[in-house]
Each structure stands twice: as structure tokens, then as C-alpha cells.
Amino acid sequence: MKKxxxxxxxxFVVIFLVGLVGSxxxxxxxxxxxxxxxxxxxxxxxxxxxxIQALEEAGYTAGKEVIYDMHNAQGDFTNAISIAQxxxxxxxxxxxxIATPTAQATLQVNKEIPxxxxxxxxxxxxxxxxxxxxxxxxxxxxxxxxxxxxxxxLIPQFLPAAKNVGTIYNAGEANSVVQVEVxxxxxxxxxxxxxxVTVSNSSEVLMAAQSLAGRVxxxxxxxxxxxxxxxxxxxxxxxxxxxxxxxADPSTVxxxxxxxxxxxxxxxxxxxxxxxxxVIKGAKPSDIPIQTITDPNDxxxxxxxxxxxxxxxxxxxxIIKAADKIIKDGKVxxx
Amino acid sequence: xxxxxxxxxxxxxxxxxxxxxGVFITYKILDFPDLTVExxxxxxxxxxxxxxxxxxxxxxxxxxxxxxxxxxxxxxxxLHTKLKLTNLLSGILTMTxxxxxxxxxxxxPNIPLLGKVTLLGEIENYFPNLSIDYLIPFFFLFxxxxxxxxxxxxxxxxxxxxxxxxxxxEQMIKSLGANTDLTKIIGLCISNSLVALSGALFAQYSxxxxxxxxxxxxxxxxxxxxxxxxxxxxxTIFWRTIAVLVGSxxxxxxxxVALRYGYSFGFKPGDLKLISVLLVVIALTVxxxxxxxNFITRFNxxxxxxxxxxxxxx
Numbered sequence: 001m002k003k004x005x006x007x008x009x010x011x012f013v014v015i016f017l018v019g020l021v022g023s024x025x026x027x028x029x030x031x032x033x034x035x036x037x038x039x040x041x042x043x044x045x046x047x048x049x050x051x052i053q054a055l056e057e058a059g060y061t062a063g064k065e066v067i068y069d070m071h072n073a074q075g076d077f078t079n080a081i082s083i084a085q086x087x088x089x090x091x092x093x094x095x096x097x098i099a100t101p102t103a104q105a106t107l108q109v110n111k112e113i114p115x116x117x118x119x120x121x122x123x124x125x126x127x128x129x130x131x132x133x134x135x136x137x138x139x140x141x142x143x144x145x146x147x148x149x150x151x152x153x154l155i156p157q158f159l160p161a162a163k164n165v166g167t168i169y170n171a172g173e174a175n176s177v178v179q180v181e182v183x184x185x186x187x188x189x190x191x192x193x194x195x196x197v198t199v200s201n202s203s204e205v206l207m208a209a210q211s212l213a214g215r216v217x218x219x220x221x222x223x224x225x226x227x228x229x230x231x232x233x234x235x236x237x238x239x240x241x242x243x244x245x246x247x248a249d250p251s252t253v254x255x256x257x258x259x260x261x262x263x264x265x266x267x268x269x270x271x272x273x274x275x276x277x278x279v280i281k282g283a284k285p286s287d288i289p290i291q292t293i294t295d296p297n298d299x300x301x302x303x304x305x306x307x308x309x310x311x312x313x314x315x316x317x318x319i320i321k322a323a324d325k326i327i328k329d330g331k332v333x334x335x
Numbered sequence: 336x337x338x339x340x341x342x343x344x345x346x347x348x349x350x351x352x353x354x355x356x357g358v359f360i361t362y363k364i365l366d367f368p369d370l371t372v373e374x375x376x377x378x379x380x381x382x383x384x385x386x387x388x389x390x391x392x393x394x395x396x397x398x399x400x401x402x403x404x405x406x407x408x409x410x411x412x413x414l415h416t417k418l419k420l421t422n423l424l425s426g427i428l429t430m431t432x433x434x435x436x437x438x439x440x441x442x443x444p445n446i447p448l449l450g451k452v453t454l455l456g457e458i459e460n461y462f463p464n465l466s467i468d469y470l471i472p473f474f475f476l477f478x479x480x481x482x483x484x485x486x487x488x489x490x491x492x493x494x495x496x497x498x499x500x501x502x503x504x505e506q507m508i509k510s511l512g513a514n515t516d517l518t519k520i521i522g523l524c525i526s527n528s529l530v531a532l533s534g535a536l537f538a539q540y541s542x543x544x545x546x547x548x549x550x551x552x553x554x555x556x557x558x559x560x561x562x563x564x565x566x567x568x569x570x571t572i573f574w575r576t577i578a579v580l581v582g583s584x585x586x587x588x589x590x591x592v593a594l595r596y597g598y599s600f601g602f603k604p605g606d607l608k609l610i611s612v613l614l615v616v617i618a619l620t621v622x623x624x625x626x627x628x629n630f631i632t633r634f635n636x637x638x639x640x641x642x643x644x645x646x647x648x649x
Contacts, residue, residue, distance in 0.1 A: 074607050074608050076550070076551055078590070079590065085343045086595055089337060105542065108449060126445065172545075177444060
């Protein structure tokens with residue numbers, strides 16, 4: 001009998017110790033963050049890297065204080081749903097959803113775990129949020145709405161005589177359609193004619209660019225995933241046909257476009273990381289407005305003088321002075 | 336494997352199972368590799384989403400989606416039978432034109448259904464006491480069962496048998512006086528209306544319709560049909576429709592397993608498609624390897640039998 005009690009006591013002590021150690025492990029457990037992305041794409045990848053960088057700067061090192069569960073739907077919408085369900089089942093602490101369809105799939109599946117969106121141009125039109133000020137749900141983050149108006153306004157600055165502007169975009173991308181609408185309005189205000197060409201995949205971009213040759217003096221490209229993936233074909237056509245190429249994503253200007261005024265996706269990712277930190281520290285997602293980059297200090301004006309030389313235009317001193325970054329002889333100057 | 340994992344695989348396998356039934360009709364019964372599905376799947380999603388987004392009845396939206404799908408099948412059928420285009424080209428043409436049509440219907444590339452009253456939402460409201468985790472798979476199971484049995488019944492009717500005969504031996508059935516153009520068109524219409532229904536339900540299940548939603552539908556459909564038929568080999572219609580539905584469940588489970596556990600073996604997110612293909616290959620070769628093994632053991636047993644001079648059938 002005594003032995004039994006002793007044994008029982010031993011068992012209790014063991015259980016207690018296991019429980020103690022277990023709870024300590026749970027207490028020190030790293031933060032679990034699920035990242036879901038719709039496709040591999042340089043801009044979207046940069047947004048993801050920027051997010052991770054922002055958390056690292058705040059003391060959340062990957063693999064130590066935070067564990068990332070990164071997934072890519074590889075263009076398959078069912079996978080986007082499965083990924084969202086996985087995050088819900090795994091009870092991750094936070095979900096980062098990059099691009100509109102992944103954000104929609106994630107919100108449809110999960111209405112509790114905080115969602116930080118990124119690279120969604122218009123979260124209200126996508127029914128992700130009630131308003132920009134407050135989503136009214138478990139979602140907040142950054143929109144990648146680009147300053148399209150200012151970008152189009154660059155065209156007459158470089159080419160005062162320009163009359164026709166071309167644009168290529170995927171009519172299947174919600175983000176691009178919104179941006180081209182803005183570009184169209186701006187062109188009308190500036191007395192320019194906008195010629196739209198649509199593609200449905202990146203192999204059609206070359207043909208689309210060629211179809212604009214001889215009809216336009218400038219081509220303007222919004223942050224369209226399909227076209228940006230095949231930007232080299234547009235650059236080739238522009239160089240050969242001496243067309244000025246203005247792009248919305250400044251990180252691509254070193255590849256050959258003439259100029260860009262906008263935000264790079266790495267900084268966008270960092271900003272979304274800062275929002276995530278607020279949520280991690282206890283803020284409610286519905287209390288944090290969904291933000292866009294509006295501060296001129298966060299926007300970059302990049303001019304590629306090599307491209308100007310190739311297409312045979314001279315860039316005024318004023319523009320060079322205003323630029324944050326200049327690309328000359330293959331090198332980046334100024335920052 | 337957790338319960339929720341199984342439920343998710345069940346939900347997705349069943350939603351896509353409806354599409355797979357459609358692909359089964361064209362690919363296996365009519366012997367018509369129909370690529371229209373790549374366009375009629377998002378067509379169903381587009382029509383249903385458009386109706387629901389503008390405040391219409393989701394049941395009506397889903398019904399219109401079925402009608403639209405059958406219209407898509409009709410176009411492919413007419414291109415093939417009346418204009419004498421090859422079956423592959425007819426499908427490709429319809430699929431391609433549907434991209435533009437879908438964009439026209441939706442008016443924009445993405446229609447959100449988050450917060451809208453969908454068919455699933457209505458069912459949820461109808462059974463407020465049941466957990467949604469179980470309600471949705473049960474509803475899909477119920478719906479798929481109805482569709483399966485109706486399809487079985489249809490294929491046993493005179494016209495259904497004529498469709499089967501068209502796929503088996505077109506010349507023979509033609510010589511018997513049947514109109515094979517008509518049977519093909521009917522088959523294509525039914526097939527694509529099932530695919531569109533699947534698309535309409537998937538849009539409501541995932542909370543949005545997107546123009547690019549159809550990407551890879553035909554691949555998933557064919558893979559499911561082939562996996563299913565190689566697992567269950569009983570050649571009656573009753574078992575074959577079960578087989579393709581099982582194929583759909585297996586295919587979706589593979590995708591989900593690849594997504595969940597693939598990375599534990601050092602794979603990277605970009606390897607997802609590779610992992611899923613490897614798993615599909617394994618799923619398809621398991622019956623084959625098993626047969627091989629069976630054959631070897633039989634062979635060995637047979638030799639033993641000969642040695643023992645028993646000569647019995649093994």
C-alpha cells in the first residue's frame with residue numbers, strides 16, 4: 001500500500017515536471033507566421049523579403065524568434081485555398097497574404113487569425129475590407145496602389161512632343177485594370193491618346209509590344225505581373241523602335257526602361273512588416289488603416305540615362321536634379 | 336492526418352468531382368478529348384459570381400451557370416460536327432473565345448463574393464445548429480451523389496446508350512441509323528454544364544471568381560479520371576462514375592498532402608508542382624507494381640507447384 005502511494009507520488013511529480021517544462025517550451029515558442037503567395041514573381045518575392053527584413057530588424061530572426069511557413073500556390077487557385085486551410089489548422093499566429101486572390105482565399109477560410117495583406121491594389125473593391133480606414137475584420141496591411149497619375153505625367157516631361165502613348169497589360173489582372181483606368185484619365189487630361197493592348201500570358205507580350213511599334217512615342221507599363229515578367233521583350237522593342245518606356249515599378253529601371261516614379265516592392269514589404277509588428281504587439285487589425293505609399297520620401301524617381309542615349313533623347317538638367325537615382329554607363333548613381 | 340485535413344480533401348475532391356464527371360463523359364465515354372472545360376469552369380464561376388454579386392439569388396446564379404456551360408458545350412459540338420473541325424481544335428477554339436466572354440460577363444477580372452449571400456451561406460443559415468466544417472462536405476457529398484445517380488440513370492436510357500455507343504464505335508452506331516452528331520452534342524452539353532456547375536460552386540466555396548481560375552482544370556480532370564479508373568477497374572457505368580469521383584478525391588488529397596508535408600523533406604515552395612507530380616506517378620504506379628509483385632509471387636508459387644507435381648491452379 002505504502003509502495004503504491006509512493007509510486008503514485010512519483011508519477012505525479014513526473015507529470016508536474018513534464019507539464020512545467022512543456023509550458024516553458026510553449027512560453028518560449030517562436031512566433032509562427034504563414035506566408036502565402038499566388039505565383040513566383042520578382043515583385044511579389046521582393047515584398048516577401050522586405051517583410052522578413054522588417055521583422056528581423058525588430059529582433060525577430062527567422063528560425064529563432066519567428067518561424068516562417070512559406071507557401072506558393074504556383075498559379076493554382078485551389079492551392080491558395082488549401083494553403084489558407086493549412087494555416088488555419090496549424091493555428092499560426094499571423095498570416096501574410098501577398099496579392100489579391102491569396103488575400104481573398106485566406107479571408108474566406110479564416111476570420112480569426114490576423115491577416116496582413118500586401119500587393120493588393122484595391123482592398124475595398126476586392127471586398128477584403130469595409131473601408132481603407134478600417135477593414136472591420138481580421139485583416140490589414142499595405143496596398144501597392146501606385147502613383148499612376150504622376151507616372152503618366154512623366155511622359156510629357158521627357159517627350160514634350162508626344163501624342164500617342166501605348167500600354168500593355170493583362171486584362172485578367174484586377175490590379176492592372178484599376179491602374180490603366182487612372183492612366184487613361186490622366187492621358188485625357190494631358191491631351192495624350194492612350195492605346196491599350198491586352199495580353200493573357202507573358203509569351204504574348206513581345207507580340208503586343210511589336211504591335212505598338214510605329215504607333216506610339218512612349219509606352220507606359222503599370223505594375224502588371226504578366227507584363228513585368230516579360231519586361232525584357234518590351235525593352236527590346238522600345239530600344240529598337242526608339243520608344244520611351246516609363247514603368248511603374250522603379251526596381252526594374254536598371255534593366256532598361258527610361259524612367260519610373262514609384263515604390264519598390266521591397267520597401268512595400270518592409271512597411272507591411274511594420275504593420276505586422278503592431279499586430280504582434282496586440283493591436284487589432286481592424287484598428288489599423290490599410291495604407292498606401294503616399295509620402296514622397298518613400299517614392300523613388302529613377303532615370304536611366306543609358307536608355308535615353310539608346311533611344312536618342314536628351315534629358316534636361318531639371319529632371320536629372322529631381323531624380324533620386326540615375327543609371328549611367330551601367331552604374332547606379334545617387335540614392 | 337487530421338480530421339480537418341480529410342474534410343478539406345473531401346470538400347475539394349467533391350467540388351472538383353463534379354467537373355471530373357464532366358471530363359469523364361467526354362474523355363472516356365464519348366472518346367472526345369474536350370479542352371472546352373478550361374473555359375467552361377471559369378465560365379460557371381463568372382456567371383454565378385456576376386449574379387450573386389449584383390444581389391441575385393445564388394440558386395438562380397448557379398442554375399444560369401449550368402445553362403451557360405451547356406451553351407459552351409454546344410459551341411464546341413457545332414464546331415466539330417457541323418464545321419467538321421477536329422475535336423481538339425474545336426475545344427481549343429471555344430476555350431479561347433470563352434476567355435473574352437468570361438471577361439465580358441464579369442466586367443472585370445475578379446469578382447469578390449466575400450460577405451455576399453452564396454448558396455453555401457444559405458445552406459448554413461438553413462441549418463444553424465450544424466458546424467460549417469461538416470455541413471459543407473456533407474452538402475457536396477449529397478449533391479455529388481444526386482448527380483452521380485442521375486448520370487448513371489441517364490446513361491442507361493436510350494439516348495444515353497446511344498452516346499456510349501458513339502464513343503465505342505461511331506461507324507457501327509451510324510450504320511444503325513443513329514445521329515452521332517446529335518449524341519456528341521448532347522454529351523458535350525451535359526459535360527460542360529457539369530464543369531460549369533463545378534466552377535460556380537468553387538467560386539462560392541472560395542469566396543471569389545477570377546478570370547484565371549480555369550488554369551489547369553483539364554489537367555486536374557484528366558489526371559483524376561485516369562487515377563480513378565486505374566484504381567477501380569470494374570467496367571460498369573455505376574462503378575466507373577464512382578471510380579472517377581474516387582480519382583478526384585485521391586488527386587486532391589495528393590495536392591493537399593504535397594502542400595502540407597512536402598516541405599518536411601527539404602522541398603521548397605517552388606517545388607510544389609514537382610512534388611504533386613511525383614505523388615501522382617506513385618499513385619498511378621502502385622497498382623502496376625502490385626500486379627508485378629503478384630505476378631512474381633504467382634510465378635514462384637507456380638514453379639514450386641510444378642516441383643511438387645501438384646499442378647493445382649494457384
